[in-house]
Each structure stands twice: as structure tokens, then as C-alpha cells.
Amino acid sequence: MEERTSSVPPGPAWSPPGWPEHQHRWRRLGRWAQGPRSGGALRRAREDRLVGGLAAGLAARTGIDVTVIRIVFVVTALFSGFGVAAYVVAWLLVPAAGSDSNIAGRALADRRGLALAAGLGSLLAVVLAISGALGASWLWSLAWPLVISVAGITLIWRNSPADEHAAIRHLVDPLLGLAESNRRPGSLLRLAAAALLLAGGLGALLAGHGNSALLRPLAGVTLVIAAMVLALGPWWLRIARDLVIERQARVRAEERSDMAARVHDSVLQTLALIQLRADQPQQVIQLARAQERELRSWLFGGSPPGSMAGACTTLADGIRLIQQDVEAQHGLAIEAVTVGDCELDDDLSALLAAAREATVNAAKWSGASVVSLFAEVEPTGVALYVRDRGRGFTPEAVPGDRKGLAESIHARMTRHGGSVTVRTAPGEGTEVSLTMPRAAGTRHPSRA
Amino acid sequence: MTAAGPPAAGGGRPRVFIVDDHGLFRSGVRSELGDQVDVVGEAEDVAPAVALIAKCLPDVVLLDVHLPGGGGQDVVTATKAAHPQVHFLALSASDAPEDVIAVIRAGARGYVTKTISGTELVDAVRRVAAGDAVFSPRLAGFVLDAFAALAPAGGPGRPALDPELDQLTPREREVLRLIARGYTYKEIARELYISAKTVESHVSSVLRKLQLSTRHQLTRWAAERRLI
Numbered sequence: 001m002e003e004r005t006s007s008v009p010p011g012p013a014w015s016p017p018g019w020p021e022h023q024h025r026w027r028r029l030g031r032w033a034q035g036p037r038s039g040g041a042l043r044r045a046r047e048d049r050l051v052g053g054l055a056a057g058l059a060a061r062t063g064i065d066v067t068v069i070r071i072v073f074v075v076t077a078l079f080s081g082f083g084v085a086a087y088v089v090a091w092l093l094v095p096a097a098g099s100d101s102n103i104a105g106r107a108l109a110d111r112r113g114l115a116l117a118a119g120l121g122s123l124l125a126v127v128l129a130i131s132g133a134l135g136a137s138w139l140w141s142l143a144w145p146l147v148i149s150v151a152g153i154t155l156i157w158r159n160s161p162a163d164e165h166a167a168i169r170h171l172v173d174p175l176l177g178l179a180e181s182n183r184r185p186g187s188l189l190r191l192a193a194a195a196l197l198l199a200g201g202l203g204a205l206l207a208g209h210g211n212s213a214l215l216r217p218l219a220g221v222t223l224v225i226a227a228m229v230l231a232l233g234p235w236w237l238r239i240a241r242d243l244v245i246e247r248q249a250r251v252r253a254e255e256r257s258d259m260a261a262r263v264h265d266s267v268l269q270t271l272a273l274i275q276l277r278a279d280q281p282q283q284v285i286q287l288a289r290a291q292e293r294e295l296r297s298w299l300f301g302g303s304p305p306g307s308m309a310g311a312c313t314t315l316a317d318g319i320r321l322i323q324q325d326v327e328a329q330h331g332l333a334i335e336a337v338t339v340g341d342c343e344l345d346d347d348l349s350a351l352l353a354a355a356r357e358a359t360v361n362a363a364k365w366s367g368a369s370v371v372s373l374f375a376e377v378e379p380t381g382v383a384l385y386v387r388d389r390g391r392g393f394t395p396e397a398v399p400g401d402r403k404g405l406a407e408s409i410h411a412r413m414t415r416h417g418g419s420v421t422v423r424t425a426p427g428e429g430t431e432v433s434l435t436m437p438r439a440a441g442t443r444h445p446s447r448a
Numbered sequence: 449m450t451a452a453g454p455p456a457a458g459g460g461r462p463r464v465f466i467v468d469d470h471g472l473f474r475s476g477v478r479s480e481l482g483d484q485v486d487v488v489g490e491a492e493d494v495a496p497a498v499a500l501i502a503k504c505l506p507d508v509v510l511l512d513v514h515l516p517g518g519g520g521q522d523v524v525t526a527t528k529a530a531h532p533q534v535h536f537l538a539l540s541a542s543d544a545p546e547d548v549i550a551v552i553r554a555g556a557r558g559y560v561t562k563t564i565s566g567t568e569l570v571d572a573v574r575r576v577a578a579g580d581a582v583f584s585p586r587l588a589g590f591v592l593d594a595f596a597a598l599a600p601a602g603g604p605g606r607p608a609l610d611p612e613l614d615q616l617t618p619r620e621r622e623v624l625r626l627i628a629r630g631y632t633y634k635e636i637a638r639e640l641y642i643s644a645k646t647v648e649s650h651v652s653s654v655l656r657k658l659q660l661s662t663r664h665q666l667t668r669w670a671a672e673r674r675l676i
């Protein structure tokens with residue numbers, strides 16, 4: 001099949017189960033063969049990454065085993081902190097596989113990110129300077145790597161593309177979850193640790209000097225801190241405020257695109273159907289009525305259209321619902337197959353919404369009489385395929401105002417950490433492959 | 449009920465017998481098949497089906513999974529021992545997986561749904577007549593599910609699994625997944641860079657495992673599904 005593949009690279013630790021083994025093997029072979037011989041530019045790996053994919057990239061480039069490189073990074077990190085800083089800087093400078101621009105290039109254009117990095121760096125520098133003055137010289141030796149790393153990570157976090165973002169979040173989520181899952185004990189624990197540190201620090205200071213001669217350097221340090229806060233404080237505050245504003249704007253933008261996707265899936269789709277069936281007044285009335293009901297329940301009842309949260313609780317139920325709805329609305333057969341089942345969460349609901357959109361697209365545009373819908377639940381994720389043997393299309397030729405594929409499928413999946421591959425060519429049919437990693441949960445056999 | 453015609457010469461049109469309790473459906477299938485096959489008889493119940501099949505010895509029996517006088521598997525078990533040359537293809541609208549698996553385990557060589565097109569059905573009949581297996585997307589899904597549920601069952605207290613029969617190879621799983629995604633054998637062959645013949649042999653091997661795998665394990669799987 002002559003394929004045109006527009007693809008969002010698969011998420012970090014997970015690849016679709018349907019993915020033929022040999023493709024992986026070929027790609028890996030290709031990387032090994034190309035690494036030492038052709039001496040192509042260094043790229044960060046997208047697939048066997050633990051953090052930034054740098055070690056895997058270096059391994060592919062030099063032919064050294066990836067584990068050796070990882071050990072070197074960890075050892076240098078433990079000894080001087082230098083390994084961490086070097087890693088972060090390289091992360092900024094080395095482009096990801098399959099791309100030519102690095103994160104640093106984007107970061108230079110991100111004023112607020114630079115300010116934030118400088119702010120955090122200076123804050124950290126002050127803290128380190130103070131602790132250096134207090135005699136903790138071992139901390140001082142870590143100062144520069146630490147400042148560089150913190151500033152660098154800030155820039156990376158703000159400027160990495162969506163798919164890398166999802167990968168990083170995947171890495172950090174368990175830690176954040178640990179901090180947030182149990183708020184009360186968590187904050188109690190933090191306060192207790194802070195109190196313990198404070199007591200320990202004061203104790204060490206008093207024990208070290210033993211008399212009031214201690215007070216003089218301490219007073220000096222306090223003055224320095226006060227000066228720093230006075231000089232830099234407003235700036236730090238402004239950065240923090242800007243961040244909050246920016247975050248709100250981003251939330252609003254996300255809400256807007258989410259709403260656009262929903263309106264597209266419901267209202268615009270129905271309007272298209274009504275145009276198609278203009279000669280069948282009974283059906284037009286039915287469609288309009290159903291749409292009106294849906295829209296009302298969204299605007300006044302708060303249940304978003306196309307959402308399946310209320311109607312079903314498991315993935316297999318959702319697939320069945322898609323099958324029934326699309327068969328009823330578009331009058332063609334949906335051959336739906338599910339293997340395994342699991343409870344729906346936000347991510348999987350988004351997967352279902354994207355699958356519904358892909359199925360409706362196939363029903364509307366492909367001209368095929370049967371659409372195949374296959375979902376497989378695996379411990380690490382859910383793979384879903386929508387396939388038709390219809391007329392296919394040229395992805396580049398889709399008009400810009402047709403938001404189905406871009407907004408309702410691609411953007412929606414990426415927002416939830418999933419990935420999409422569309423495989424199509426004119427006359428060859430279309431297959432949309434959707435994959436969504438699963439947080440946790442047990443697989444249980446599907447119901448009939 | 450009719451039973452007529454001499455056995456077809458090898459390579460001719462396959463001789464087909466239809467067992468279904470809906471007359472409308474039987475005539476539908478008849479017209480779908482057209483003159484591509486030779487429909488030699490029909491029956492709407494288990495007992496007459498068994499008698500008529502023994503009399504006219506068709507190449508392929510198109511068999512509904514649910515029948516008034518018992519399940520479709522009763523027809524298969526009653527016929528299989530005396531007439532091993534008669535092949536069965538299960539054909540029905542929408543069934544519980546355990547019933548479909550039961551018919552397959554009784555000896556049917558495939559399962560297709562009634563949404564199948566006429567040409568595809570003729571193709572499936574030919575395949576079954578030639579001794580190959582025919583898997584619809586839905587059957588592929590059932591099988592993947594059944595074997596996935598079997599996999600962890602080899603734990604303590606359970607007899608060790610026979611890897612030859614109780615597990616699918618990665619390649620077989622790949623082939624089943626592609627069938628479930630709606631690929632034809634030809635498309636699967638192209639996708640996996642293997643010949644159509646190899647795809648067929650993978651599917652036949654899955655069928656064999658499905659039929660011969662340790663009985664109580666598959667039964668247990670079916671029972672668990674009913675409980676949920």
C-alpha cells in the first residue's frame with residue numbers, strides 16, 4: 001500500500017500492540033547501522049528514553065551500550081552535580097530525533113521563560129550564597145551545576161513540544177501524585193520536615209560557636225538576605241504573577257479548543273447530515289430534534305455533547321454506543337470488535353470521542369458500506385483502529401476549515417497524552433490508529 | 449426441505465447446505481450465493497439437519513449458531529464422526545462469544561457474521577470447502593480475548609499450560625489483530641511481508657489450538673464471562 005502517514009510519534013514507554021514487531025526491529029537495526037558508520041548528527045532518541053532521550057541518542061551515535069552511558073551520567077551527577085548540568089544543557093541544545101530545531105532556539109524567543117529561569121536561578125544563587133557564607137562549603141561546590149540545571153529545566157519545561165511534554169509529565173506525574181494524593185498528611189509531613197531542618201540547622205550553628213559571637217555573622221547574613229529580597233523581590237513577584245496570568249490564558253485557550261471540538265462533533269456534523277438528507281423531511285426533523293436536545297442538555301444541564309461519561313462506564317460499552325449511534329445516523333454497518341475491557345477515565349473518554357469522530361468521518365466521506373472498529377485493552381494502554389475500504393484521501397488536501405481530523409482527533413488525543421496515526425491514500429481506504437496509555441488498573445474480560 | 453443433486457466433481461462449485469431457523473434468512477443467503485455455489489439442501493432444526501446432511505453429504509454446511517432444537521454445535525457433533533469430509537461454517541447475526549467458541553470447538557472451521565457481502569461469503573465457503581479456516585473480525589476478537597484470559601491461568605494450583613496448544617505465538621496474535629481490524633488475508637500478507645498461504649496456515653493453527661486446547665480452561669473462561 002502506498003502510504004501517506006501523518007503521525008504524532010508514539011508516547012514514551014508504550015507502543016500500540018498491533019504494531020508489527022518487525023517494524024521496531026528494522027528501525028532499531030537502522031539506527032544501529034547508521035550510528036557509527038554515517039556519523040549523522042546527534043539526535044535525542046524518542047523511543048527508549050528515560051528522561052530526555054540523550055543517553056539513547058548518544059548510544060546510537062557512538063555505538064556504546066546505552067547502559068554504560070547512563071551509568072556515566074549518574075556517577076558524574078552524584079560526584080559533582082556536573083553530570084546533571086551537562087545533561088540539561090545537552091537536552092537544550094540537541095534536537096530530538098526527526099527534527100532540526102533544538103529547544104534552546106525556541107527558548108530564546110520565550111521572554112517570560114527566560115525571566116522565570118533567571119528568577120529561579122538568582123533565587124537559588126542567593127540561597128546558595130547564604131549557605132556558603134554559613135560555612136557549608138560542600139553545598140557551594142554544587143552551586144553552579146544546580147543553578148544551571150534549574151534554569152535549564154525551567155526552559156525545557158516551557159519550550160518542549162507537546163509530545164515531549166507528555167513524556168515528561170508521564171515521568172513526573174507519579175511524584176506529583178504522591179505529593180497531592182493525600183493533601184493533609186502530605187502538608188503535615190512537609191511542615192514536620194521543615195521544622196526538623198530548622199531545628200537541626202540552628203542546633204548546628206549554636207553547637208559550632210557556642211556563644212554570642214555567632215550572632216554577628218548571622219546578623220550580617222540576615223542583612224544580606226533583606227537587601228536581596230528588597231532588590232529582587234518585586235521582580236520575583238512580577239514573574240510569579242505573569243506566570244499565573246499566562247496559565248489562566250492557556251487554560252482558557254484549551255477550553256476554547258475543547259469547545260470547538262465538541263461543537264464540531266455535534267452541531268456541525270448534524271448540520272452536514274441535514275444538508276445531505278434535505279429531501280427526507282422526516283429524518284431532518286429527527287436529526288434537528290436530537291441535536292436540539294443534546295445542545296440544551298449541554299448548555300443548561302452541563303453534560304457535554306459527544307461525551308459518553310454518563311451513558312456508559314466501560315470502554316466496551318462506549319464502543320457499542322458508537323456502533324449503535326453511527327449505524328442509526330448514517331445507515332451503514334459498523335463491524336465493532338473489542339478485546340478486553342476497562343473502566344473509563346478522562347483519557348479513555350477522550351479516546352472514545354476521537355474514535356467516534358473517526359468513525360463518523362469514515363461513514364460520511366469514505367463511501368464504504370462497512371467500517372471496522374477494533375479496540376484492544378492491554379495493561380499499559382488501549383489501542384483503537386478505525387478502518388474503511390473507501391476512497392481514502394490526501395491529508396494535505398483537506399481544507400483548513402475542516403476541523404475533524406486536526407481538532408477532534410489529533411489535538412484531543414495529544415492533549416490527553418495519546419497518539420494518532422492516519423494511514424490513507426486516494427483509492428486505498430483509510431485507517432486511523434489511536435493509542436492511549438493507561439495510568440493503572442486491571443484488565444477484565446469484556447462482556448458479550 | 450429439499451435434498452438433491454449428485455456430489456460435485458472436485459474443483460467444481462462447492463455443494464452447500466443451509467441450516468437456519470428463519471426461512472427468510474435462508475432464501476436471502478441462497479440469493480446472495482447466487483450460482484457461485486450449489487445449494488443442495490436446507491433445514492431449520494437440529495434433528496432434520498443431521499438426517500439430511502448425512503443423506504446429501506454437502507461440502508460445506510452454513511450453520512446458524514442458535515437453533516430451536518439445541519445449539520449449532522449439536523449438528524456438528526452429530527455429523528462430524530461419521531462424515532469427517534463435511535465442513536461447517538458458522539454464520540449468524542450476533543452471538544455471545546461462548547456460543548460461537550462452542551461451535552468452533554465442536555468442529556466448525558470458521559465463523560462469519562451476517563453482515564458479510566455475497567462475494568465474501570462465496571469466498572469463505574470456497575475456503576472452508578478447501579479445508580482452510582475462516583475468521584471474521586468478531587471471531588478474531590473472541591479468540592484474542594479467550595487466549596488473553598487463559599494466559600495467567602497457569603499459576604499455582606492449575607495444571608501447567610501446554611504452550612503448544614494454550615498460547616498463541618506473537619505472529620498468530622498479530623494476524624488475529626489485523627483480522628479484527630478488518631484486513632483481508634491478502635492485505636495481511638502485504639502488511640506483514642508474508643505470503644497469503646502463510647497467513648492461512650497461521651489462522652489454521654489458531655483454529656487447531658482453539659479446538660484442542662485444554663478443555664476446562666476455555667470452559668472456565670466462558671463461565672467467567674457469564675458471571676460478569
